[in-house]
Amino acid sequence: MKSFIIVGGGASGVIMAAQLLRRGGRVVLFELTGQIGAGIAYSTENPNHLLNVRAGNMSAFPDDPDHFFNWLQACGLPPREGGWEKQSFVPRRLYRNYLESLLQSYLDAGDRRLVIHQDEIVDTMLEAGKPIVVTESGKRFSADVVIFATGNEPSVTSSGSQVSEYWTSNGMFDIAPDQTVAIFGTGLSMVDSVLSLLDRGHQVPIHAISRRGLLPARHTVVVPAVIEADELSFGAPLSRLMQTVRVMIRKTTKQGGDWRSIIDGLRPHSQKLWHHLSLADKQRFLRHLRPWWDVHRHRMAPEVADRIDKARQTGQLIIRSGYLQSVSQMDTDMLIRYRNRYGNDVTELRVSTIIDCRGGNLCFSVTRNRALLSLLERGLARPDQTDLGFDVTPELKIVNAMGEAANPLYAIGPLTKGVYWEVTAIPDIRVQAEKLANALCATD
Template sequence: MSTSNGRSSVTIIGGGASGVLLAAHLLRDPKTDIRVTLIERRGQFGQGLAYSASQRDHKVNVPARGMSAFADDPEHFWRWLQTRGYPAARGSWVFVPRRLYGVYLEHVLSEAGQSRLGRLVVLSEEAVAVHEGKSGIETVLDNGTSLISRSVVLAVGHETQPARGRGIAVRVGSERDTPLPENAPVMILGSGLSMVDAWLSLADAEHKGPITVVSRNGLLPKGHRDVPPINIDAADVPFGTSLPYFMRWFRALARETEARGGDWRSVVDGLRPYNQRIWKNWTSNAKRQFLRHLRPWWNIHRHRLPPELHERLVRAVGTGQVKLVAAEFLGVERNGDGARAQIRRRGTSERETMDIARVYDCGGVSVDVLSSSNPVIRDLVANGRARPDTFRIGLDVDENCAVVDADGKSHERLLVVGPLTRGRFFEIEAIPDIRVQAATLAARLLAQG
């Protein structure tokens, strides 16, 4: 067992974007006396699920001007790109490869460690449990050792469920995602951003076979445009109203903006500063209705594609190579060297069978937290030291990101940052939101001494 002496010691479990951003904010001020231990089982810091994509066309879906690690220094990422000779012809409204952003986060972490020499420790280990004690919080590692610190922060980020279809469907980029014959028919489950990754992988491999995209709503993500957000006064936002009333207000504002020659994207982006407040002011029933009925429409307008990728995808749909099908996926079985899938198109009761060479499961990353594969989350929930949020899309936390246990008590020394707090904040999956949460949490931890 090792102990971080003194009150100012924080262990961060998870070395993806959320963990790196929190560590960077904790170590940003050289005058503070704090020790930070960052644990990442994969040994790749700053990458995580999102920024480990290796292909050139797998890009971030936020322009570079919005991807700084620090909200109060919005040009930080852009300046870093310039030091690497990144083309500046189009300015900072560019969408960089995700792998490059992962390199940037590694740089941010390295800078934080250099500025506070000896205060940052990174461990390529897996945390398996967290226990609170009188002397601090113990983080138990898979190698049999443990760490004691004043606070522990879970920054485990996104997690995907195993691919559907009893192991027949595959995940993009996994070991089972082997090369296909160029004319092989393919099915993709889900039509969101993960689907775009699968389609890009096929397109980059010059795949010429038909690609059937199956999702309940058959919706494609929209594309970005370089338009400014409109100014929305907080007094004009109908916080706490019913979901139907809110949607009528939102649609009316979008129509009014477009009637003046504006763009609906300006309305979506103008509302962004209030998204978390809107979510928190809805009733549980309104939130449940949103997740069940409106989330797909919100996602395609809110989480948009870089314009050039959107144009390519629209062309692929137009040529017929990519076919969108609004349907329920019923299951899949092996069929020789390929697979046979069954779907039920929306509005019908008939089953339809399709023979394909492969099924890609791109159903997204929002999973039931009770099905988590993370040993720390499983241990905390099983022992009542944490509980799922109301919708089981993350852990229950209070307004200060402290974990809430099975009895409803907040634990100020056990905290969460990033997507695992989506039940409380919902809009907490993109860098512009996570960096603010990380800065706020870091300030609170530093203030504790």
């Protein structure tokens, strides 16, 4: 029976553990917070923070696509208005409960193949080719394989009494209803923050600022287009690929269709498309096109979009596009200066507090996660070419500083997005977990 250590107990780590336990493996899982299945995405307690993927596509297991939906119906939790359907966008805190349930059944049964530790991994080393992890308390654990599943990296920003960072706040803010708020970023984290403020009865304007002022699109019911591989330009320059996609969208909309069907139809090909882009084109995409991709690819649930639209119509939510120039303290307030996107004039905005929703760490190599940092410092791992995560092989083995993948160290989920790009959502993570579990347990 093979033994596995999994570092990280969020969605990636839990789904990986469940796959290994299904195949008879022994798993020791480390999660510092003690909240299994939470991570950044699912730690929120706000029932109005919804999944941005429909319930029918959120199963943890590719071979059992209705697993989550069946759990949702069987667990006895009260549904939202109209009942649960596969098209429903479920509160994220319920999905955390689902992930927790994947491992709780083993714990309830007294299955000794699963052990969970609330401790931080601070070092990883090899002894006679076998991986050893060391915890903050100084304890050492060994296994046949170590899998890193720590999820998205928090941004490297400073917080203060008047600045909150979304990814470490669980989307909950102690902000008085009469305090003027500025939010940096206009993506899904901003949306969650606005909902949290509105739910607390916020009464004064909320200013959301980003370079482009782009908002996530609204989900609608569409059937993904069937796009054949030979219709795409694998290996061609990014400009040609973009032209191909634009032509597809124009043709679809001209025929009365929805652009969303094309974006969704690209999903089966997205990892291959990313793989075939040159490094220069990947960097160009990240620098210029990523915001446009994100708002079209990662959308708002309809009821969330309704609330955001209403807040904009009433003037409570004001979207501003511009380049941040400075932030300074002015008596009890914060003075923000930004250059408007369409012009050189500089606008000053005085607010009581700031919420930073600009997303995760853009440079993986400066991670503050000691478990990951120890791998980089020891030369057991290296960043991928885009510095979004670990460099990994197609088998998800971590590549060391010498460019070799000889050690039993693996990564899964968002830690591999620099290599795979489209691997931050459950439908992609579950496929990775299943394939890795099959490979690791095949010879046991």
